[in-house]
Amino acid sequence: MCNGSSARTSEGGVIVVLKDLTAVPTRPLLQRELSMRLVDDEALGKTTAWIDGIDNQAVDSLIIHRDGDLRSMPTDSASILRRIALPKSLKAGMPFVLQSRLSLGVGGDGIIGRRVSLLAGHVVLGDGIAGFN
Template identity: 30%
Template sequence: MCHGHSSRMSEGGAIAILRGQGRQSGALFNAKITLKNSDEGIPTQATFLFEKSNKFPSLGACALVIHQDGNLNYEDTNQMPLHHIPFDLCNQQACEICEISLPARLDLGVGGQGVIGRKMTLMNSRQVIAEGIIGWN
């Protein structure tokens, strides 16, 4: 992908590959989240694609947290996130693809309020389920 050479076609928007392991259940959790802005003034569309293990955690009411930085090795609990987006994802264990409209339109750019290069965390009841970095799609 570096130097302009890639066999993968751009889909536009942003993407985050989230990975996690439940501290109590030991369940592995992988998700691909794509973010797209269509027409001006319309909230950002988020598509979640889950790779589930046999011990997949129940999601339901969740929050996406977009942090001020892009460091996966450090957690500054005193720093306010750039975005905290609560939503109700999928209440069914069988749901592998979910699409939602976020409550606001995100800046899918770099710097300022842009989300590219920042850490994204998927949380459920204040427990971190998975984390990753947002990049171009």
């Protein structure tokens, strides 16, 4: 990837691959991989996002954590940098605009290297680390 050996073309923006990190009876197992892409929309001054793999799952929020530690509890309020409400009519691969712009960089308020959690109510569907796409 970083060494130039990948045949995949960079799309720009940020990508987060979301995995179910714990298999316990209270959390549904993901049937397929979830991923989220984020890009800056310069014209709107906001961030546009797409989530793939949600197939009729009722997702309602996204948490961006202060760190990139996948071992910590995803709903620990001390680790939350931002909590973002998602549109009710969300469909897989359908672009939507976030209510406010995210910093898609490293450091400061940037989300690169931070843990991201996708939630349905209080149930975490998947966790991942934000990286350059």
